[in-house]
Amino acid sequence: MIDLMKYLSENSYPGRGIVLGRTADNKKAAIAYFIMGRSENSRNRVFESTEDGIRTKAFDESKMTDPSLIIYHPVRLLPNGLLVVTNGDQTDTIADHIAQGHCYRHALNTRKFEPDGPNWTPRISGVMKPDGSYNLSILKSLDGDPFCCCRYFFEYDNPVPGTGHFIHTYQENLDPLPSFQGEPRRVEITTLTKARELADALWDSLNEDNKVSLYVRLIDLAGGGTDSCIINKNR
Secondary structure, three states: EEEEHHHHHOOOOOOOOEEEEEEEOEEEEEEEEEEEEEOOHHHOOEEEEEOOOOEEOOOHHHHHOOOOOOOOOOOOOOOOOOOEEOOOHHHHHHHHHHOOOOOOOOOOOOOEOOOOOOOOEEEEEEEEOOOEEEEEEEEEEEOEEEEEEEEEEEEEEOOOEEEEEEOOEEOOOOOOOEEEOOOHHHHEEEOOOOOOHHHHHHHHHHOOOOEEEEEEEEEEOOOEEEEEEEOOOOO
């Protein structure tokens, strides 16, 4: 198990990241999603609340050049209680397939990594279930080969209190950007009672130049109540 805040502080550009886990008191599911950017277009974004989650939107519409891969709904709460969080429009793909009676794997088998060569940014996705168990996945190129998509799925039943799993898009800050390698990192979910506490710790750990937006949500496993927080660098 690694120290998530230390891990983030030592990586200037992990890209976009998803954390799913369980609070130390075993009472709440924890979800976090952040985005970072190196280009002006990527940095020109904010998170905004929606009826069923959040969406990305341009901070300054006049500066938006290409919305195709950066404007989407990262988080959506589905009618069956599943919370879907992804780094792209595959959030909607998962929601649509689940509505048709399929599972998230079925949905992601219809998708591949992003068409942004030479980076071929991975698509990372998470599904938090009402009982606090969760799934993570990554769709990525085979060592930068644009003709081969590798799909990996990780499923976690009965999460250990105080722990979670973290997956992100880029292994390190290079050109081109190398895809995340290995299994989702097992991380400690520090003692906390409010979404803002976790959000502040994560935000402070992200690279000051590259961080853009962060979303944290805590879900009470007994009653279903939620506590959410959004932090945007552009205000």
